[in-house]
Amino acid sequence: MIVKEYGKSNKDIIMLLHGGGLSWWNYEEVSEILKSNYHVILPILDGHSGSDRDFTSIESNANEIIEYIDNNYNGNVKLIGGLSLGAQILLDILSKRDNICEYTIIESA
Structure with missing residues (x-):
């Protein structure tokens, strides 16, 4: 999985997952503010x-993200x-690991 990162020196971690047909650039402008x-x-x-x-599937993407958070952020981030x-x-992700983040924003699921 490829990730783009902003504000790497900050402690609180926010992960934003784009919609279908979009990509990381969907959140580029807000990331510049949040960083x-x-x-x-x-x-x-x-x-x-x-x-x-x-x-391949929603499930495989979810598993990949869980693994990424586990390997890089001790299994927990501030918000997804x-x-x-x-x-x-x-x-x-939440159905598998409800403690993976403190907060969530779910739009148009």
Whole structure:
């Protein structure tokens, strides 16, 4: 999984999951604002612009994100937000690990 990051020096981590047909650039403008206070992570979902692999399933993307958070952030981040397809992936993540983040934003799941 390829990720874009902003504000790497900040402690509080926000992950934003883009919708179908979009990519990390959907959150580029807001990430520029948030980076002064947060470490913003923008995963590129499989099968979308800039991705290194084809889309297979919501579940495989969810598992990949859980593994990424486990390996890089001790299994927990401050907030995960998801739009459309990203929200569906987020719901799958939460069904497996309800303690993976303190807050969520789910839009158009």
